[in-house]
Every structure is written in structure tokens, then in C-alpha cells.
Amino acid sequence: MNWGVAYALGAYLLWGLFPLYFKALISVPPLQILAHRMVWSLVLLTLVLLVKRHFTWLRAVRERPSIVARFALSAFLLANNWGLYIWAINTGHVVDASLGYYINPLMSVVVGAVALSERLRPAQWIAVAIAAGGVAWMAIVAGHLPWIALSLALSFALYGLMRKTAPLGSLEGLTLETAALLPLALAYLAWEGSHGADAFLRGGWGLRLALMAAGPVTAIPLLLFAAAARRIPLSLLGILQYLMPTVVLALGVWLYHESFGRDRAIGFGLVWGGVVLYLGDALWRSRKTPYAAPASSNHSRKDSA
Numbered sequence: 001m002n003w004g005v006a007y008a009l010g011a012y013l014l015w016g017l018f019p020l021y022f023k024a025l026i027s028v029p030p031l032q033i034l035a036h037r038m039v040w041s042l043v044l045l046t047l048v049l050l051v052k053r054h055f056t057w058l059r060a061v062r063e064r065p066s067i068v069a070r071f072a073l074s075a076f077l078l079a080n081n082w083g084l085y086i087w088a089i090n091t092g093h094v095v096d097a098s099l100g101y102y103i104n105p106l107m108s109v110v111v112g113a114v115a116l117s118e119r120l121r122p123a124q125w126i127a128v129a130i131a132a133g134g135v136a137w138m139a140i141v142a143g144h145l146p147w148i149a150l151s152l153a154l155s156f157a158l159y160g161l162m163r164k165t166a167p168l169g170s171l172e173g174l175t176l177e178t179a180a181l182l183p184l185a186l187a188y189l190a191w192e193g194s195h196g197a198d199a200f201l202r203g204g205w206g207l208r209l210a211l212m213a214a215g216p217v218t219a220i221p222l223l224l225f226a227a228a229a230r231r232i233p234l235s236l237l238g239i240l241q242y243l244m245p246t247v248v249l250a251l252g253v254w255l256y257h258e259s260f261g262r263d264r265a266i267g268f269g270l271v272w273g274g275v276v277l278y279l280g281d282a283l284w285r286s287r288k289t290p291y292a293a294p295a296s297s298n299h300s301r302k303d304s305a
Contacts, residue, residue: 004231008240011224014217016247019097019256021217022089025210028199030087032192033214035185036200037082040215042178048219049175057172067167068180074162075177081155088148094252095260100152101245102271105238106131106278107157115161123281127274134270141263170226174219233286239279 025033049055061067088097106128112118120128139145166173192198200211229237252258260268 004228007224008228008232008237011221011228012240012243013247014221016244019089019094019248019251022086026090030083030090031188032199033086034083035188036211037214037218038178038181038185040212041218042182044215044219045175045178057168070166071173071176072180074159075180077155077159077162078177079181081152081159084151092258093148094256095249095258096146096148097152098245098249098252099146099149102275103131103149103153104156106274107153108160111157111161121281123277127278130277131271131274134267137270138264138267170222174222238282
């Protein structure tokens with residue numbers, strides 16, 4: 001249990017610190033950062049699979065082409081989420097990005113109700129309504145919808161839906177997704193290189209190593225998250241996940257000095273109110289349904305990332 005909490009905190013803290021990494025690459029166009037993230041993530045994930053000697057899942061992929069189609073769609077959603085997040089960070093929208101990840105769990109609840117016919121409890125509906133009020137308030141005072149936050153929340157909620165119903169685990173699924181994106185990433189980098197615009201080719205070894213670090217930067221928190229999810233209740237995992245947008249928000253306001261005036265604070269306050277109600281309801285429900293540990297340590301080792 002304690003290790004599970006540590007893994008979860010590590011994953012969410014690393015995700016929260018992503019702006020520091022992307023800001024360090026601010027001289028590189030966002031699409032190039034995204035392409036390198038795909039390439040080097042696949043390299044690292046392949047190495048992990050080689051060490052684990054875990055390739056039996058490829059048989060199911062070969063026998064069921066529908067799996068490839070499903071993960072191609074989830075890869076598209078993941079690439080959109082990654083690309084928008086990188087662009088938001090490096091164009092001065094860190095606070096907007098944090099809002100997206102505060103909204104995301106509530107957006108996932110709505111997506112589950114619409115796509116999977118999941119029944120929402122009254123407290124969940126109220127939580128969603130309060131958060132929606134916060135979004136509406138920010139849209140009114142700004143004169144436009146907070147499209148960055150909404151796009152991040154929706155794309156990741158839809159990605160979560162695809163992965164929830166997918167037949168592969170987190171490591172195998174992310175490997176297949178990055179493999180599906182690899183041809184596009186390589187084609188784009190080759191095109192940029194042919195025009196002398198590839199930062200990896202033009203930059204020094206410091207920049208090259210920073211771009212190559214996109215592999216472990218992407219994979220390590222995902223592996224920590226997968227390990228945490230098998231050790232602690234989902235309700236606790238859900239509470240800890242708000243560490244990530246909180247760190248992002250703190251970086252946006254205190255380190256990058258983005259605007260956070262009264263109107264935005266009111267909108268965020270409503271969103272936070274919805275989040276608190278949502279988490280309170282989840283905690284109350286979890287106490288009525290005790291967490292069941294894995295049946296055996298062998299099972300845990302088998303699934304370990």
C-alpha cells in the first residue's frame with residue numbers, strides 16, 4: 001500500500017513537472033517535440049519488452065486486425081492530447097492546461113455515461129454541473145470558451161474510453177500506439193530535415209540528448225502509474241491525481257507568472273468545488289466497498305510494468 005502511494009505520487013509529480021521539460025525545449029517547434037516523443041518512447045518501450053521478453057501479445061494483434069484499428073484511433077487521440085499540451089505549455093497557456101486536467105475526471109464521468117450507459121449518482125451530476133458552471137463563467141468573462149482546457153480534457157477522456165475497452169495492457173497498448181504513430185513521426189522529421197529545419201540535426205548534443213530524453217520522460221511516469229494502480233484503491237488513485245494539475249497550476253502562476261485574476265479564480269473555484277464534491281462522493285462510496293487486494297503475489301508480478 002505504501003509503495004503504491006509512493007508510485008502514484010511519483011507519477012503525478014513527474015507529470016506535473018512536464019512544463020519544466022517542455023519549456024527547456026521552447027526553441028524546438030511543438031510538432032517536432034511531439035514527433036521525437038513518439039520515436040524515443042517507442043525505442044524505450046521496445047527495450048523494456050526485450051528485457052521482459054514479453055512479445056506473446058503480438059500474436060493476438062496479428063490474429064485480430066481490429067485491435068490495430070482500435071489502437072490506431074487511440075493513438076490519434078493520444079497524439080492530439082500530447083501535441084496540444086506541448087503547444088499550450090510553450091505558448092504561455094500553462095494555467096489553461098492545468099484547468100484541462102482538473103476537468104478531465106469529470107469529463108470522463110460524462111463520457112462514460114454517454115458512451116457506456118454508466119449511471120451517474122446524483123452527487124456526480126451535481127459535481128459536473130458545478131464544474132460546468134465554472135467553465136461557463138470563464139467563457140463569459142473571456143468572451144470565448146476555454147478551448148485548450150476543454151480539448152485536453154475531452155481528448156484524454158475519449159482516450160481513456162478507448163483504453164478502458166481495449167484488450168491490451170498499459171505497456172503493450174502504449175507500445176502499439178507509438179508504433180502506429182512512428183511512420184507519421186519519421187515522415188515529418190524527414191521532411192523537416194530535408195528543409196534544414198530539424199532541430200535534432202541542427203542542434204548540439206545537449207539539445208539532442210534533451211529530445212532523446214522524451215522517451216524516459218514519457219514512459220517512466222506511465223510505468224509508475226501502472227504499478228500504483230495495482231497496489232492502491234482507485235478512489236485513492238483518483239484523489240492523488242489532482243497533484244498533477246496543482247503542480248502545473250503552481251508553475252504557471254508562480255514560476256511563469258501567467259495571469260490568474262479574480263475572474264479566473266472564480267471559475268477555477270467552481271471547478272474545484274465540483275472536484276471536491278466528486279472526490280467526497282467517491283471516498284464515501286469506497287468506504288462502503290472495501291478494496292480487494294490482488295489474489296496472489298504471482299499475479300502482481302505477472303502484470304507488473
